[in-house]
Amino acid sequence: MSAGTTKLNVTVTDVVAVNELVKRFHFERTDGGDLPTFSGGAHVVVEMRDGDKSRLNPYSLMSSPHNTRDYTISVRRDDSGRGGSLFMHNHVKRGMEMVISYPVNLFSLDLRARKHLLVAGGIGITPFMAQTAQLAGEGGNFELHYTCRTPALGTYADVLHDRYGKRVNIYYDDTNERLPLERLLASQPLGTHLYVCGPAGMIRWVRETAAAHGWPDETVHYEHFAAPQPGLPFDVTLALSKLQISVGEEQSLLEAMEAAGIDPPYLCRGGVCGQCETNVVSYDGTFKHNDHWLTEAEHCSGKKIMPCVSRFEGKSLVLER
Amino acid sequence: MPAKTILSRPVYGTLSPQTGKNHLFIADAEGAAAILDLAKKAPDGFFASAHIMFIPEMAGNQFQTALRTLKPAQFYEGPSVAAALPRLRQTLANAHMGLRLYLTGSEGLIGQAMQVALEAGIDHSSIQTEHRGSWARRVQCVHCKGITENVTTQPATCAHCGLLLLVRDHYSRRLAAFQGVCINAEDPSEIPQKEEIFR
Numbered sequence: 001m002s003a004g005t006t007k008l009n010v011t012v013t014d015v016v017a018v019n020e021l022v023k024r025f026h027f028e029r030t031d032g033g034d035l036p037t038f039s040g041g042a043h044v045v046v047e048m049r050d051g052d053k054s055r056l057n058p059y060s061l062m063s064s065p066h067n068t069r070d071y072t073i074s075v076r077r078d079d080s081g082r083g084g085s086l087f088m089h090n091h092v093k094r095g096m097e098m099v100i101s102y103p104v105n106l107f108s109l110d111l112r113a114r115k116h117l118l119v120a121g122g123i124g125i126t127p128f129m130a131q132t133a134q135l136a137g138e139g140g141n142f143e144l145h146y147t148c149r150t151p152a153l154g155t156y157a158d159v160l161h162d163r164y165g166k167r168v169n170i171y172y173d174d175t176n177e178r179l180p181l182e183r184l185l186a187s188q189p190l191g192t193h194l195y196v197c198g199p200a201g202m203i204r205w206v207r208e209t210a211a212a213h214g215w216p217d218e219t220v221h222y223e224h225f226a227a228p229q230p231g232l233p234f235d236v237t238l239a240l241s242k243l244q245i246s247v248g249e250e251q252s253l254l255e256a257m258e259a260a261g262i263d264p265p266y267l268c269r270g271g272v273c274g275q276c277e278t279n280v281v282s283y284d285g286t287f288k289h290n291d292h293w294l295t296e297a298e299h300c301s302g303k304k305i306m307p308c309v310s311r312f313e314g315k316s317l318v319l320e321r
Numbered sequence: 322m323p324a325k326t327i328l329s330r331p332v333y334g335t336l337s338p339q340t341g342k343n344h345l346f347i348a349d350a351e352g353a354a355a356i357l358d359l360a361k362k363a364p365d366g367f368f369a370s371a372h373i374m375f376i377p378e379m380a381g382n383q384f385q386t387a388l389r390t391l392k393p394a395q396f397y398e399g400p401s402v403a404a405a406l407p408r409l410r411q412t413l414a415n416a417h418m419g420l421r422l423y424l425t426g427s428e429g430l431i432g433q434a435m436q437v438a439l440e441a442g443i444d445h446s447s448i449q450t451e452h453r454g455s456w457a458r459r460v461q462c463v464h465c466k467g468i469t470e471n472v473t474t475q476p477a478t479c480a481h482c483g484l485l486l487l488v489r490d491h492y493s494r495r496l497a498a499f500q501g502v503c504i505n506a507e508d509p510s511e512i513p514q515k516e517e518i519f520r
Contacts, residue, residue, distance in 0.1 A: 112442065112444075113442060114441075114442040185418065185419070186342065186417065186419060187417060188417055188418040189416075189417060189418070189442075190413055190414075190416040190417060190418060190420060190441050190442055190443065191441055191442015191443065192418050192442075211340060212340060213340075213341075213342060213418070213419045214339065214340050214341025214342050214343075214418070214419035214420070214421055215418055215419065216421075216444065216446075216447030217447075218444040218446055218447050219418070219444065219447070
């Protein structure tokens with residue numbers, strides 16, 4: 001078992017099709033008790049047993065942190081992804097027992113902020129569902145700006161609008177509505193914190209624009225789970241465990257280690273938390289770094305790799321594991 | 322620069338121009354020289370969106386002309402830190418994100434201006450600081466909670482309750498003061514020699 005990832009046995013109590021791409025899943029404890037408390041922005045890692053394959057995917061909790069009877073997550077179907085979302089959509093049914101991790105928050109609100117400016121793109125809305133519920137319950141000052149493709153695909157746009165009225169601003173791509181980012185950033189009172197969750201390009205745009213407008217790094221929060229990218233298969237020697245393993249095309253290095261019975265620490269499985277950081281003993285080839293954890297210098301040094309999302313191409317790779 | 326003795330003891334840097342929409346400088350006495358040094362590294366037009374609040378204290382009139390030559394959008398000269406703080410509070414209450422804050426001069430000035438900035442919701446790590454001039458300390462007596470300004474000796478006498486205090490490096494950002502603890506609680510007749518060490 002990995003550090004900080006104590007498991008919970010849960011039962012799926014409901015599966016709701018939200019729109020053509022998104023399904024919502026409700027989990028309650030199989031033993032009937034309350035679930036652990038969490039804060040807005042937290043995620044759980046859902047274990048999926050798909051035949052002989054096992055998948056561990058992180059999903060943001062979107063239910064209110066004030067309710068620990070059940071947890072809910074929303075999953076957007078990705079037909080060209082590695083299969084986790086398809087498994088959730090096609091195989092997970094009401095009544096099924098599953099295993100999820102304790103909640104972990106790598107995208108928490110800074111409650112010292114005078115105001116919270118929340119920016120979501122697409123399915124990146126999910127952590128904000130929980131954060132807005134938390135803030136609204138505590139009388140927090142927030143404003144949500146949400147871009148989605150079309151009204152039909154605007155997941156929870158209607159719910160949010162009903163709950164929070166003018167505090168929610170929605171922009172639809174199909175009618176060319178644009179998030180007025182520059183104006184928003186220029187007009188926030190001192191002490192505002194900015195949160196962004198959405199596609200990688202949107203996160204980059206928001207972070208760069210905020211930096212150019214003089215927003216200190218400490219006030220800009222973002223969450224980007226990079227799903228592990230597929231790539232060429234490669235072989236790895238694990239020096240401490242004295243094992244030789246192969247990483248498949250669709251598998252991450254972390255998953256390959258787990259399949260070989262090694263249990264490296266992890267929290268996010270998306271290249272952001274830093275838990276699975278692994279030292280490189282020697283290598284002959286090229287790293288394909290996909291994480292947001294290591295610095296540019298560390299990426300170039302050839303001394304570290306984040307096995308949850310990063311890959312390798314070349315003759316040999318020896319890791320300290 | 323003092324050695325980092327314990328975690329809370331503030332460590333100051335060197336001012337450098339930040340990316341921002343507006344720039345607010347607060348300086349006392351020799352802190353003015355840090356602003357003038359920053360100006361040498363600043364891009365053209367930087368001070369057109371700057372506001373300088375200057376408290377000359379013992380420096381008299383030696384910096385005002387040079388500071389005004391930077392052509393800041395606003396220049397304020399105040400008689401004391403205490404008089405400048407309400408003005409700072411008001412300025413921050415009306416400010417927007419994109420304002421960058423630069424504090425320079427004595428520890429007391431940096432600490433008190435930072436205290437006001439923290440109350441306005443600015444994270445301490447996004448504030449630029451540079452120490453210049455006096456190392457005199459603001460000290461809170463942990464017994465009576467009174468604050469004594471401009472403490473230069475070790476030990477120091479609490480201006481409120483009269484206890485003889487060991488001035489610690491333990492610093493409170495919330496109070497903008499170092500902590501002073503009675504040095505002779507066991508035997509009040511024991512009176513250690515005062516030495517002037519915070520100059």
